[in-house]
Amino acid sequence: MTTKQNKAYENVLEKIKNYIERDHLKPGDRLPSEREMAEELQVSRSTIREGLRAIELLGMIETRRGEGTFLRPYQSYQTLSLLSTFIFQDPATKKDLAHTLSLIEQAILFEGATHYQQSITAEWSGHQVNYWKKRGYKQTFQVIIKHINNELLAKIWYLLYAFRLTLNEDNKESEVKQLFERFDQISVTVKNLSSKEDM
């Protein structure tokens, strides 16, 4: 098949991933040399280097002349606060924050209502409405995310959510009651759609 004409350096990234898995490389370990990789991948060294530069800027690797290329050790979570600084000072993203958060919450609600409606509702029903109101929107929403069981999604949501809190002038937090209503509504819609398909 066709083989999609990836750019060569994208294949390099692919290959590096394979090295990491095959040799169980951990942070700090050395990757094969540029020349070795070029030989094995049958591409030129310059192509290898293009791939390396890309993920170097991403902080995945670290190169030391005379020694080699190494997987970078994990960094501390100070990243998060740095990140907030950048998003903060970027007016464009600030304006888009609410919108993006809304879309992603919508996606999460949909996913939850589609695949985990039972268990989510069950957990919610374990307490009175007042209990959730007291816990707040964040905690209540996180129930959905917990059941979806996707850490990355959870992180992204939490990031956006936290930043919106930071930036928000008017501190009106979303209402727990509304959250329940929206979830139910989506659940119904999803059911209607799927039953329609069955016919």
Add this chain to the structure above:
Amino acid sequence: MTTKQNKAYENVLEKIKNYIERDHLKPGDRLPSEREMAEELQVSRSTIREGLRAIELLGMIETRRGEGTFLRPYQSYQTLSLLSTFIFQDPATKKDLAHTLSLIEQAILFEGATHYQQSITAEWSGHQVNYWKKRGYKQTFQVIIKHINNELLAKIWYLLYAFRLTLNEDNKESEVKQLFERFDQISVTVKNLSSKEDM
């Protein structure tokens, strides 16, 4: 003092920043050609390319053979860089990538079909299907994002998309044709729902 002997490709990034400021380049504008930059910076073309690859993966630029190198419709590559490190730090998130990407794409499709169905379809119809197939899934999908006009959302999507390319073992890229079909389907569904509400 100064010092720090930057790697040459980091100076390239600096220089590109200067180009952007000096010439007031906006997203979509063309950068000088690789050969021009090499000449002006007094470095080799391969060095220029290493710098370009780095910020290409970050989503800052886009290269088109025969045409040139262009600023992507969004920038602030620090944000992207930090975001990516953050995400990459945690191996656990790796397994969630495809899922998260899928959810977010779904949300984007939905948003596009709900509020920008006209203009998106219009832009797509401006060319034959083969044109979009040739441009690939990424570019075709970005049409939707462009119309939604949310830089943050665009960044997040591009990040996830790029990383999935990096990490995925099965290289099957989504099909442009399927994209069109899904978009149409969602458009229809959205229309049905809203007309129902009117009754």
Add this chain to the structure above:
DNA sequence: TATTTTTATTGGTCTGGCCACTCGTACTTT
């Protein structure tokens, strides 16, 4: 005028080279 062909420019990739740095090893020197 419309279409085809040519040409110049651009990114994509390769080859092969030289340099600077690191590290281990063999070789002095003490």
Add this chain to the structure above:
DNA sequence: AAAGTACGAGTGGCCAGACCAATAAAAATA
């Protein structure tokens, strides 16, 4: 024998120059 030294192999950093493939603009043609 121990300490220092010189050397060589390997590595990343960078370069010059080349060819290909895609694109767009200009020129030639119908």
